[in-house]
Amino acid sequence: MAQRPDEDQTRAGDLAQLVNEKGQSYLIRLKPGHQEHTHNGVLLHDDLIGVQWGSEAYSHTRKRFLLLQPALEVLLLKTRRKTQILFPKDIGFVVIKMGIGPGQRILEAGTGSGAFTSALAFLVGEHGHVFSYEARPEMSELASQNLEKLGLSSRVTFKVRDIAEGFDETGVDAVFLDLPDPENYVTQAQEAVKAGGFLGCIIPTANQVSRLLETLHRGDFACIDVCEVLLRFYKTTPERVRPMDRMIGHTGFLVFARRIVPPTEPS
Amino acid sequence: MAQRPDEDQTRAGDLAQLVNEKGQSYLIRLKPGHQEHTHNGVLLHDDLIGVQWGSEAYSHTRKRFLLLQPALEVLLLKTRRKTQILFPKDIGFVVIKMGIGPGQRILEAGTGSGAFTSALAFLVGEHGHVFSYEARPEMSELASQNLEKLGLSSRVTFKVRDIAEGFDETGVDAVFLDLPDPENYVTQAQEAVKAGGFLGCIIPTANQVSRLLETLHRGDFACIDVCEVLLRFYKTTPERVRPMDRMIGHTGFLVFARRIVPPTEPS
Amino acid sequence: MAQRPDEDQTRAGDLAQLVNEKGQSYLIRLKPGHQEHTHNGVLLHDDLIGVQWGSEAYSHTRKRFLLLQPALEVLLLKTRRKTQILFPKDIGFVVIKMGIGPGQRILEAGTGSGAFTSALAFLVGEHGHVFSYEARPEMSELASQNLEKLGLSSRVTFKVRDIAEGFDETGVDAVFLDLPDPENYVTQAQEAVKAGGFLGCIIPTANQVSRLLETLHRGDFACIDVCEVLLRFYKTTPERVRPMDRMIGHTGFLVFARRIVPPTEPS
Amino acid sequence: MAQRPDEDQTRAGDLAQLVNEKGQSYLIRLKPGHQEHTHNGVLLHDDLIGVQWGSEAYSHTRKRFLLLQPALEVLLLKTRRKTQILFPKDIGFVVIKMGIGPGQRILEAGTGSGAFTSALAFLVGEHGHVFSYEARPEMSELASQNLEKLGLSSRVTFKVRDIAEGFDETGVDAVFLDLPDPENYVTQAQEAVKAGGFLGCIIPTANQVSRLLETLHRGDFACIDVCEVLLRFYKTTPERVRPMDRMIGHTGFLVFARRIVPPTEPS
Numbered sequence A, B, C, D: 001m002a003q004r005p006d007e008d009q010t011r012a013g014d015l016a017q018l019v020n021e022k023g024q025s026y027l028i029r030l031k032p033g034h035q036e037h038t039h040n041g042v043l044l045h046d047d048l049i050g051v052q053w054g055s056e057a058y059s060h061t062r063k064r065f066l067l068l069q070p071a072l073e074v075l076l077l078k079t080r081r082k083t084q085i086l087f088p089k090d091i092g093f094v095v096i097k098m099g100i101g102p103g104q105r106i107l108e109a110g111t112g113s114g115a116f117t118s119a120l121a122f123l124v125g126e127h128g129h130v131f132s133y134e135a136r137p138e139m140s141e142l143a144s145q146n147l148e149k150l151g152l153s154s155r156v157t158f159k160v161r162d163i164a165e166g167f168d169e170t171g172v173d174a175v176f177l178d179l180p181d182p183e184n185y186v187t188q189a190q191e192a193v194k195a196g197g198f199l200g201c202i203i204p205t206a207n208q209v210s211r212l213l214e215t216l217h218r219g220d221f222a223c224i225d226v227c228e229v230l231l232r233f234y235k236t237t238p239e240r241v242r243p244m245d246r247m248i249g250h251t252g253f254l255v256f257a258r259r260i261v262p263p264t265e266p267s
Helices: A072-077 A088-097 A115-124 A137-149 A182-192 A206-218 B072-077 B088-098 B115-124 B137-149 B182-192 B206-218 C072-077 C088-097 C115-124 C137-149 C182-192 C206-218 D072-077 D088-098 D115-124 D137-149 D182-192 D206-218
Strands: A015-019 A025-029 A035-038 A041-044 A056-058 A064-068 A105-109 A129-134 A156-160 A172-177 A193-203 A221-234 A246-248 A253-259 B015-019 B025-029 B035-038 B041-044 B056-058 B064-068 B105-109 B129-134 B156-160 B172-177 B193-203 B221-234 B246-248 B253-259 C015-019 C025-029 C035-038 C041-044 C056-058 C064-068 C105-109 C129-134 C156-160 C172-177 C193-203 C221-234 C246-248 C253-259 D015-020 D025-029 D035-038 D041-044 D056-058 D064-068 D105-109 D129-134 D156-160 D172-177 D193-203 D221-234 D246-248 D253-259
Touching: A025 A035, A025 A072, A064 B221, A072 A088, A072 A115, A072 B088, A088 A115, A088 A193, A088 A221, A088 A253, A088 B072, A088 B088, A105 A115, A105 A182, A115 A129, A115 A137, A115 A156, A129 A137, A137 A156, A172 A182, A182 A193, A182 A206, A193 A206, A206 A221, A206 A253, A206 C206, A221 A246, A221 B064, B025 B035, B025 B072, B072 B088, B072 B115, B088 B115, B088 B172, B088 B193, B088 B221, B088 B253, B105 B115, B105 B182, B115 B129, B115 B137, B115 B156, B129 B137, B137 B156, B172 B182, B182 B193, B182 B206, B193 B206, B206 B221, B206 B253, B206 D206, B221 B246, C025 C035, C025 C072, C064 D221, C072 C088, C072 C115, C072 D088, C088 C115, C088 C193, C088 C221, C088 C253, C088 D072, C088 D088, C105 C115, C105 C182, C115 C129, C115 C137, C115 C156, C129 C137, C137 C156, C172 C182, C182 C193, C182 C206, C193 C206, C206 C221, C206 C253, C221 C246, C221 D064, D015 D035, D025 D035, D025 D072, D072 D088, D072 D115, D088 D115, D088 D172, D088 D193, D088 D221, D088 D253, D105 D115, D105 D182, D115 D129, D115 D137, D115 D156, D129 D137, D137 D156, D172 D182, D182 D193, D182 D206, D193 D206, D206 D221, D206 D253, D221 D246
Parallel strands: A105 A129, A105 A172, A129 A156, A172 A193, B105 B129, B105 B172, B129 B156, B172 B193, C105 C129, C105 C172, C129 C156, C172 C193, D105 D129, D105 D172, D129 D156, D172 D193
Antiparallel strands: A015 A025, A015 A064, A035 A041, A056 A064, A193 A253, A221 A253, A221 B221, A246 D246, B015 B025, B015 B064, B035 B041, B056 B064, B193 B253, B221 B253, B246 C246, C015 C025, C015 C064, C035 C041, C056 C064, C193 C253, C221 C253, C221 D221, D015 D025, D015 D064, D035 D041, D056 D064, D193 D253, D221 D253
């Protein structure tokens, strides 16, 4: 991801995605002399270093693997976690809805395991920045480590803080709250985000949506939207095109709003 | 979007999003001396210039509007078009799935009206670039104008070309095909994209999915995925949380694959 | 429906479904000497009487129609209405979930326009019965007329009543509540339904679901289920299989429970 | 279901639904002197006989169960099977779409494990009849046993037959095909169903839909519809209303058509 995407050869220290014949992916760090033990046999890291990205590799039991630069989707889904993470389907829509892109300053709370933080850090680029608040020190630490692995930690400032006190930043382009009670932090978000900027939230239950909407309607917000994103995968056999038997039925409701400037009282 | 997001005051020449009380949005270019005629009365551009983004504005009939920097979602949905455009729900998932971000070189065909081109140009930032192929000169011209309006045209090279001849670029990070018969251009895409890079396609029918899968399975591709994204909006009344009565039932199937390096024949 | 399904010839007085070339359906009552004025020209009823069901018929402008015994789905969707009706997708699931079939005694409130009443009357057959409560006399009257047209009114007893007072029947197989506040009538339903019998409700908002669940959990109910049914139509062109562009996004949440017998206090 | 629904006391020989505290259901046949071994302890059948339906029962480990007349939905889902069965969500829509009800004659092929056969036999009542064709003798035998258990076998005629030869019946109200290649039996179905009657099919893949549509458009059919039914369950905690994490993503596409009478050639 952040690591030399222009190179076409693997190098020691690279994070790599190994894909087996069933399409299952593993993330590994290439280290000279190391061995990778998988359900499909052992791979020697030395065989995986200095070869072309996109090549095949074989375990000692002659099982075939593909060696790929890690896909962003896989990095997100494989985030080492102690919490529920945002799913790629939700991240994608949040990014477009809130117009997140290069050079922006984005604030999020809570950090959680850092999956969404990774996506934000990737998307704002070298000239943007992410401020990520989390009340639990051990979660912030985990997320920090996860970002470090991806080479993205210079783009993120982690803060361990009860956000009831408010945020340090002002004028950020967007604030995203992944908290059980976002309605309690709408005022703090309002003070941090620039006029016209975006507030986004993800919450699993309709009861939370109801409480959040009540608060948003009372605050200085407009363009309020509530939605959910459903992703349905299909089998990939050409002569049997059909959805998979099972799908994710729910991750969370997404709630969006834009901060407006209240009319000043005529004096 | 590309236009001075850091400014908090509107200026002549800015593209602005006007939102009426019903939540409907209009995109306008702020021009001194101009008038904006809406269903809710007339607004004077001079009243909209030099004020804070996020402010209220009133028409001559005292109808309230909000004045906002255009949201990316709205820019995409309001793209002046002669073709079906990619929807934000699909663009969002494509972006995360293909890992599109700052600094990348992305190739797309066909250009169409340029909605997805705009999203790509926004996301790759100043240091990335988009190469956009289109066979119909008038479509390419329309898209070029659309990108110009957004101040993003320096990030895009438009080419009017029958892509059966292949693409000029090689080693791009990702290729996206929005064509009725992507199966006929898989080889060309394969030659343009870097090893391990992404191919993405959107096609409306299951029959097209079947044909494309057949071709992909024969080519040098792996990690093939087919999916569809469903977006469901909810009403925003706190005491009546419920999905909207109607929703978009289908836009297209998304097909993804990554280019692999075929094993070289032992000599 | 109830009218001589075994006959294969149309007769004066029959209710018939006319289908035009676009697949749009009209319900008409066949009357000697009458004319039917449609957007596709005029049809003479005399041409439609005494012919085989399933035949073609032509208007004076030579537009083709099909003459069919009315489909249950079409009868339900074409119910003359002053209220929102239950949709076939929801009725179908309710029927199977509550095990509604021949010979049963079913209670519903409110009657509304009588679409669901029609389906129930059809399904319980000659030996079953439907008791349908409604507070608004004009709605009950409309529903009664609608059932009369279908020849099903002998299977239904309509009652104009505020159901806060309770129902007259006991030991019914199932109770279905299509009311804005079903949580206020759970006790009455509990007294009317047999032990082990079903309670079903349809309500549009998640807030209502929350209130109803609270009441059900406190009452003598088990096997509580909440669900929603989504129906997605596809285009019927063989070489372009794909979902329709638009679909119904929401009708209502379905809530089900079974009445249990509370343990008697040891004396 | 067919067994004395009017009785409110359990009797020896009854089929009963036991529901544990987690909401999981078991179907058992009440037999004097027998014991029921469950994951939640042992129940004595003698304690379950002669009590009121809807009562509580306790295992030897004091785990609570509910004793209910079997719900149709549970009978269908618990059908002893060697094949994929139709799901209640699909059965419900098929029933309403095809207008299946008391007194009708319905034909189905193949029988499979008999889940849909059970629903049909239940719904057509004592005065209707189901003709169920199956090429594999062992499947027909299994379905026959399943119907026997439900006390519904007198309403069904099972035939072991390759239906390429056609059906014995004519003028049936509806034909339902649950076969991998329904397009090969459209002519046979057309000869069996009455004019204006319904043909219904369930098939898992879009490729099959495409082939079937091609055949239907060439045959004497109108009112062709293709759809899929999605069912989404919600959690039942009042203060946390939300969809379940996982759902069934696909069972099959439903295809419907009505037989029409082709115009006779002018002689």
